[in-house]
Amino acid sequence: MATAIxxxxxxxxxxxxxxxxxxxxxxxxxxxxxPGTPSTEILESLARYDSEHYVSWSPNEKVALxxxxxxxxxxxxxxxxxxxxxxxxxxxxxxxxxxxxxxxxLVIVVADDPGVHSSQNEQDTRMYARFAELxxxxxxxxxxxxxxxxxxCEISERFDTAVLLRSTTRLSHSKGMVTLGTIxxxxxxxxxxxxxxxxxxxxxxxxxxxxxxERTGLLREFxxxxxxxxxxxxxxxxxxxxxxxxxxxxxxxxxxxxxxxxGLMNPLPIHRLRNFAASVDRLLVVEELEPxxxxxxxxxxxxxxxxxxxxxxxxxxxERVRAGFQKAGVLPMPKAPETAGAAxxxxxxxxxxxxxxxxxxxxxxxxxxxKLNALVAGDIGCYTLAVYEPLAAIxxxxxxxxxxxxxxxxxxxxxxxxxVVATIGxxxxxxxxxxxxxxALYNNVKITVVILDxxxxxxxxxxxxxxxxxxLRGETxxxxxxxxxxxxxxxxxxxxxxxxDVSAVFRTLKSAIQYDGxxxxxxxxxxxxxxxxxxxxxxxxxxxxxxACQMCMNLGCPAIIWTEEMHEGQHKVTIDPVAxxxxxxxxxxCQTNAIIPLAADPARRTV
Amino acid sequence: xxxxxxxxxxxxxxxxxxxxxxxxxxxxxxxxxxxxVKKSEVHGMAKRGGVVYSHVRYGAxxxxxxxxxxxxxxxxxxxxxxxxxWSKYVKPGGTIIVNSRKRIPxxxxxxxxxxxxxxxPQGIEQALRGQVGDVxxxxxxxxxxxxxxxxxxxxxxxxxxxxxxxxxxxxxLGAIAASVKPKTVERNQKAFLxxxxxxxxxxxxxxPSEKCEMSRSVTCLDAPExxxxxxxxxxxxxxxxxxxxxxxxxxxxxxxxxxxAEACIRCMLCEWMCPDLAVRVQ
Numbered sequence: 084m085a086t087a088i089x090x091x092x093x094x095x096x097x098x099x100x101x102x103x104x105x106x107x108x109x110x111x112x113x114x115x116x117x118p119g120t121p122s123t124e125i126l127e128s129l130a131r132y133d134s135e136h137y138v139s140w141s142p143n144e145k146v147a148l149x150x151x152x153x154x155x156x157x158x159x160x161x162x163x164x165x166x167x168x169x170x171x172x173x174x175x176x177x178x179x180x181x182x183x184x185x186x187x188x189l190v191i192v193v194a195d196d197p198g199v200h201s202s203q204n205e206q207d208t209r210m211y212a213r214f215a216e217l218x219x220x221x222x223x224x225x226x227x228x229x230x231x232x233x234x235x236c237e238i239s240e241r242f243d244t245a246v247l248l249r250s251t252t253r254l255s256h257s258k259g260m261v262t263l264g265t266i267x268x269x270x271x272x273x274x275x276x277x278x279x280x281x282x283x284x285x286x287x288x289x290x291x292x293x294x295x296x297e298r299t300g301l302l303r304e305f306x307x308x309x310x311x312x313x314x315x316x317x318x319x320x321x322x323x324x325x326x327x328x329x330x331x332x333x334x335x336x337x338x339x340x341x342x343x344x345x346g347l348m349n350p351l352p353i354h355r356l357r358n359f360a361a362s363v364d365r366l367l368v369v370e371e372l373e374p375x376x377x378x379x380x381x382x383x384x385x386x387x388x389x390x391x392x393x394x395x396x397x398x399x400x401x402e403r404v405r406a407g408f409q410k411a412g413v414l415p416m417p418k419a420p421e422t423a424g425a426a427x428x429x430x431x432x433x434x435x436x437x438x439x440x441x442x443x444x445x446x447x448x449x450x451x452x453x454k455l456n457a458l459v460a461g462d463i464g465c466y467t468l469a470v471y472e473p474l475a476a477i478x479x480x481x482x483x484x485x486x487x488x489x490x491x492x493x494x495x496x497x498x499x500x501x502x503v504v505a506t507i508g509x510x511x512x513x514x515x516x517x518x519x520x521x522x523a524l525y526n527n528v529k530i531t532v533v534i535l536d537x538x539x540x541x542x543x544x545x546x547x548x549x550x551x552x553x554x555l556r557g558e559t560x561x562x563x564x565x566x567x568x569x570x571x572x573x574x575x576x577x578x579x580x581x582x583x584d585v586s587a588v589f590r591t592l593k594s595a596i597q598y599d600g601x602x603x604x605x606x607x608x609x610x611x612x613x614x615x616x617x618x619x620x621x622x623x624x625x626x627x628x629x630x631a632c633q634m635c636m637n638l639g640c641p642a643i644i645w646t647e648e649m650h651e652g653q654h655k656v657t658i659d660p661v662a663x664x665x666x667x668x669x670x671x672x673c674q675t676n677a678i679i680p681l682a683a684d685p686a687r688r689t690v
Numbered sequence: 691x692x693x694x695x696x697x698x699x700x701x702x703x704x705x706x707x708x709x710x711x712x713x714x715x716x717x718x719x720x721x722x723x724x725x726x727v728k729k730s731e732v733h734g735m736a737k738r739g740g741v742v743y744s745h746v747r748y749g750a751x752x753x754x755x756x757x758x759x760x761x762x763x764x765x766x767x768x769x770x771x772x773x774x775x776w777s778k779y780v781k782p783g784g785t786i787i788v789n790s791r792k793r794i795p796x797x798x799x800x801x802x803x804x805x806x807x808x809x810x811p812q813g814i815e816q817a818l819r820g821q822v823g824d825v826x827x828x829x830x831x832x833x834x835x836x837x838x839x840x841x842x843x844x845x846x847x848x849x850x851x852x853x854x855x856x857x858x859x860x861x862x863l864g865a866i867a868a869s870v871k872p873k874t875v876e877r878n879q880k881a882f883l884x885x886x887x888x889x890x891x892x893x894x895x896x897x898p899s900e901k902c903e904m905s906r907s908v909t910c911l912d913a914p915e916x917x918x919x920x921x922x923x924x925x926x927x928x929x930x931x932x933x934x935x936x937x938x939x940x941x942x943x944x945x946x947x948x949x950x951a952e953a954c955i956r957c958m959l960c961e962w963m964c965p966d967l968a969v970r971v972q
Contacts (some may be wrong), residue, residue: 662706
């Protein structure tokens with residue numbers, strides 16, 4: 084762990100590391116999830132502790148939640164982690180486990196991504212808590228992330244319910260100081276069969292729904308007394324209701340205001356909030372994303388202001404919260420900004436989008452698909468970055484596993500002028516790509532499925548999965564072979580190709596798009612940065628041979644950039660020897676043979 | 691930096707440059723000094739060659755994990771264009787330390803019209819100086835390459851940062867040792883000292899002779915006394931090898947000898963590394 088210990092009991096932990104620590108200090112026996120920024124490091128951190136708890140990656144969030152529910156029904160405390168959109172995948176199980184309840188604590192950690200740093204939307208998990216009628220806890224720093232875990236376990240067992248613990252990117256990826264407690268051994272209760280509770284046939288489900296309503300009533304009473312919700316008395320002029328990281332912003336910007344900090348977000352302590360509202364002249368709600376608190380206040384006849392000053396869009400920050408208070412007239416408006424700022428002196432800032440790494444095995448397949456004029460349904464993973472110029476080879480990216488199903492629709496609903504191709508990574512394929520592939524095969528739709536198998540979950544930092552041969556603890560595990568799986572499903576065209584071999588990729592994809600039915604092409608180069616860095620001799624450009632044709636620039640490789648030397652109005656290129664991984668693809672594309680291995684002829688170095 | 695109130699350091703760069711590790715080390719230094727610390731960064735997609743930042747805040751009590759624009763005491767930029775992007779975070783009277791080595795992204799090399807220029811901002815240093823008086827630009831990568839590892843660029847920059855921070859050298863070296871892979875501790879410490887000394891040297895050159903505002907930091911430059919217990923020294927040469935300033939050399943009797951005491955920066959490596967407890971730095 085990238086932490087250092089200052090005293091035996093205090094360490095600097097990220098929100099995610101603190102949640103993992105909380106799990107251990109509360110005797111979690113089973114922990115599972117699917118990687119997703121910003122939630123990934125919780126299980127990774129947990130796996131680094133040498134303890135006997137079971138910790139695993141599941142192929143997707145629904146499976147993970149099923150495992151967690153099973154453990155809780157068996158009588159062991161369980162943790163399930165995912166990002167906000169992962170909860171959509173697990174929602175089927177979630178809505179029903181809300182009915183059944185648990186036998187031991189079940190804590191579902193969901194990390195939201197306000198500001199869409201690394202996601203496809205910024206949905207608000209607090210809405211799910213209301214929808215499923217589950218309690219939701221919202222910590223505001225690393226210490227609380229750990230402390231709230233204990234309270235989540237207690238609430239889960241006392242009220243017989245799964246509990247949601249909501250983090251956000253800012254909490255998960257900020258580090259703060261945490262006082263450690265003792266790691267508790269995990270215990271399993273003796274199993275008790277309970278058909279009425281755990282078998283949701285309609286006759287049972289009706290009864291269980293009554294229990295949900297009853298439980299919500301009890302939780303409402305609990306919310307009025309729990310220390311999770313805190314009234315911090317201050318000036319009576321302004322009262323602020325807030326939660327999560329926003330609490331820190333509010334305390335920094337309005338240190339004298341009265342603050343009601345909500346730690347238990349669902350259900351809300353309406354009576355206490357009503358009293359709080361009555362104690363101040365003006366009530367403001369500062370909440371990121373949806374007006375969950377504000378609407379409930381208004382529905383209960385409590386006057387409050389919020390979203391007119393604090394937007395529903397994006398992530399909050401101290402400056403945005405300050406601007407909100409200024410707009411509301413609580414703080415004076417700032418003086419007109421000085422125009423002589425540095426940014427004003429230089430006309431535009433540099434556009435620096437994330438890009439596929441030098442040597443990335445995903446680059447060539449997209450270059451070829453662009454050349455073949457394919458209509459490409461993309462998916463979620465690093466390869467989404469092929470949407471940027473110069474590759475710009477993707478038409479759609481929607482959600483995990485959508486590529487293949489969408490390709491079926493694009494083919495059946497399209498005009499048939501362009502070949503339809505779905506591109507999907509290995510981890511995403513295991514996550515939710517197999518049922519749509521079955522759909523395409525079953526209905527015999529003429530599409531090509533390119534499975535970009537880089538043998539890791541790269542976008543989230545290189546996690547293991549069912550195809551890597553290792554489990555989350557790094558131990559040897561059974562491997563699912565993708566080509567064998569596709570053949571077993573009945574695919575007639577299954578080819579494996581080396582994505583660095585430009586001509587082989589071209590030939591294979593060309594015959595794949597001509598195949599009458601579902602064709603599957605699997606690229607098989609491992610990711611060059613994880614789990615291990617794969618670097619060979621870097622390449623270099625011989626300046627006098629380069630005719631500035633820009634062929635290598637079509638790759639969008641971050642290691643290849645322009646020099647100021649021109650040839651017929653175009654920039655010649657150079658390769659950064661530090662960034663170059665030595666994949667040699669640019670050398671294959673170069674028409675004048677100007678790109679050669681750096682070590683081959685030191686005299687020809689351009690650097 | 692002010693002794694009271696929350697101190698803000700913003701570290702920015704490009705994915706892969708080691709911004710996060712640098713900020714982790716700073717966080718450990720602050721915590722070991724007894725401060726409350728919060729730091730904030732974003733992982734995931736942003737790291738694929740995109741913009742990377744890390745906010746570090748420390749003090750008696752820290753609330754928000756992120757820094758408000760216009761309030762950062764120091765901006766440590768691993769790349770010039772990134773310094774420009776984030777310069778609005780620096781407070782009036784703050785400091786910008788910037789690595790002069792450019793990282794031009796592929797996105798800047800896409801305009802294929804005849805004689806189109808690379809789209810990289812021009813005049814960055816002047817623009818920065820127009821906003822903040824104290825701008826220190828130097829080629830950190832060159833120093834890292836001299837040490838023999840371009841990846842040490844982040845520690846070189848951390849060394850430069852240390853020249854404007856209140857912490858003692860030992861705090862930094864200890865935090866580095868606790869944060870990097872054991873095999874690379876020595877090289878990282880060397881890189882750190884290279885960055886730190888380059889800044890001190892630049893400061894010394896630029897200081898007006900009648901006034902010395904950086905008195906606290908400059909105390910590190912006062913030549914300490916290195917004492918070698920001649921009869922304990924067995925001539926293993928470790929101290930000579932580890933000294934980043936080449937203060938020591940082996941004499942004709944194969945014993946370590948001080949030859950450049952005035953260059954000593956009190957890094958303590960000779961004392962710490964001596965297996966015979968024969969070296970003392972006072």
